[in-house]
Amino acid sequence: MHLMQLQKRTMAIAGLVMFGYLIFHMLSNLTFFSKELFNEFYQWYNAGIIRWLVLSVMVVVIGVHVRTALKIRVISANARSVNYYRHDKVKLPAFVVTASLLFLLFFIIIHVIQTLGFSTVDVHQETVILFQSFWMLIFYIAGLFVLSMHLQHSLANVMQTLGKTSVTSQSLAWLVTLSLAAGFALLPIYIYFVMQ
Ligand code: HEM
Helix, strand or coil, X not given: CCHHHHHHHHHHHHXXXXXXXXXXXXXXXXXXXXXXXXXXXXXXXXXXXXXXXHHHHHHHHHHHHHHHHHHHHHHHHHHCCCXXXXXXXXXXXXXXXXXXXXXXXXXXXXXXXXXXXXXXXXXXXXXXXXXXXXXXXHHHHHHHHHHHHHHHHHHHHHHHHCCCCHHHHHHHHHHHHHHHHHHHHHHHHHHHHCCC
């Protein structure tokens, strides 16, 4: 297989694993609306090796995803001097894209550090305390915003590769991304605006 194809396949597989995790993570977070269920879930999740297993897989997969992305950048930069025709309506300057993805990485690292500091006895209470801070609300919404932009773009690309038309893949990608982001955003917004 062509080197570039191999890299792109690796990226897509790593992306798919992360996407699966995100759906699982969002759905389990929605049990927040039942304190008992949420705490029971996270107590079970933290009791054995599951959490460490999930965390290790995520670290490896994020590492592979980022590393492959950097390799693809190098290959593309060496291969073409003239850019492809772009179908995107808005074209962000490259440094804005790079900076936003670095922010996403930073967001994930901070989030993992924060949740590792959670007491596993009452994860519900820990989550409530976290989102009583206005700055944490802003930080998480900003993280979710960048994640959404990145996901919409990459899901649309993957679907187009799989043969969907541009219009179908764009709208499907928006639908999936916005549902996921809304599911995640519900918690911080509810805690900050309704619970206190
Ligand atoms: C507002 C939304 C979110 C909330 C409320 C939330 C909450 C949590 C909680 C409570 C834990 C672990 C607690 C425990 O096991 O004791 C956790 C872990 C984690 N979260 Fe989130 N999360 C959110 C969004 C995200 C997003 C957007 C990502 C990825 C882009 C993410 C990635 C992770 C990872 C990688 C872990 C560590 C592995 C694990 O313990 O499952 N989270 N999150």
